[in-house]
Amino acid sequence: MAIPMNADGQVAVAFWVGICVTAMSLALLAVVLVLRQLAQRRERNHLRATAFWKQLLGEAMRAPPAQAPALPWRDMTGFMDAWNELHDAPGGADNAGMRAVAERIGLAPKLERMLDRGSFHDRVMAIIAIGHLRSASSFDRLTELVGDASPIISISAARAMMRIDAARAVQKVVPQIEARHDWVDGGIAQMLHEAGPDAIRAELGAAVLRANDDVAPRLVRFLAGISREAATPVIGRILAEPHDEHLVSTCLQVMSELADLDKVRPLLTHPRWHVRMHAAAAIGRLGGADDAAALEPLLADPQWWVRYRTAQALEHLFRGDAARLERLRDAQEDRYARDIVTQVMAERALGETR
Secondary structure (H helix, E strand, O other): OOOOOHHHHHHHHHHHEEEEHHHHHHHHHHHHHHHHHHHHHHHHHHHEEEEEEHHHHHHHHHOOOOOOOOOHHHHHHHHHHHHHHHHHHOOOOHHHHHHHHHHHOHHHOOOOOOOHHHOOOHHHHHHHHHHHHHHHHHHHHHHHOOOOOHHHHHHHHHHHHHHHHHHHHHHHHHHHHHHHOOOOHHHHHHHHHOOHHHHHHHHHHHHHOOOOOOOOOHHHHHHHHHOOHHHHHHHHHHHOOOOHHHHHHHHHHHHOHHHHHHHHHHHHHHOOOOHHHHHHHHHHHHHHHHHHHHHHHHOOOOOOHHHHHHHOOOHHHOOOOOHHHHHHHHHHHHHHHHHHHHHHHHHHHHHOOO
C-alpha cells in the first residue's frame, strides 16, 4: 500500500538522502587517502630498511662485525630483500660476515615467525632467506611447507631444504618431484644442480625406475642433467625393457654411453616414426662410420623428420667427408633420399661460409 506523502515531505527525504550520500562519499575518500598514506609510509620504510641493511651486510661481507644492531619487526621485509639479494651476488653464499650478523640479530626465529604472520610474498621471501641461512632448526618447519598447495611456496621450501641438508631433504623432495606436475622444470633443475649429483643420483635414479611411463621421461631428463654417469645404467635398463615410446624417445635424446648403442640399433625399425628419428640421431651422435649401412635405409623413410635426422647423422658419422656423403647421395634410387642428403650438404656448406 502506497504511503501518502506531501511535497514538503518528499523534498525533506531527498535532502537527507543527499546529505547521507555526500557524507558516505567523503568518508570513503578519507579512508582511501589514509590507506594510501599508510601504503606510502610502508614503502618508504621498506626502502629505508633495505638500503640500511644492504649497506650493513655489504660491510659485513668484507669484514665480520663484532656487533650488529637489533632487527626490529618493521625492518624485516627490507632485511629479507637485502639478505636474499646479497646471497645471490658473487661471494654472498656462505659468507662468514653475513652469518655473523644473522647470529647476532637472532635471524632464524624471526624468519620462522614471518612464515606464520607474513603475506604470501613475505612468506616466500622468508623461505628463501631460511635456505640461504642454512638453519637446521628450521628444517622441520620447511618439511610442512613442501606439501603446500601453492607451487611457489612448496618448491621454495624444497629448495631451502636442499640447501640446508641435501642428503636428508632428498628423501622428502624427490617424491614431490614425481607427484608435483605444477613445479616448473627450470626450478627443479636449478634446485638439483645446487644440491649436486652425489646427494641426488641414488634417490632420483630409483625414482625413475619405479615411476610409470608417464612420469619417468621427466625424471630421466633431470637425472641426465645432473649426472650422465648416474643416468647411464637407468637408461640402459629402460631400453632393454618394453616401455612407452615417449619414454624410449626421451632416453634416446639424453643417452651418452657408447655401449648402449646395441640397444639402439634395433629401434631404427620401430613402428613409431619419432622413435626411429631419435634412434638415428643417437647413432649419429655416438656411433661410428660402420653404422652408416644401418642408417641408410632411413633416408627413404615416409617421415620427413626421420629422413632429415638420418642425413644429419650420416654427415656426422662421415666426419665432414663431403665426397663420401655425395657418393652416398648419388647411389640413392629414392628421390626423397637424394633430396634430403642434398639439403643437409647445402646446410653444411652454408654454415662453413658464415
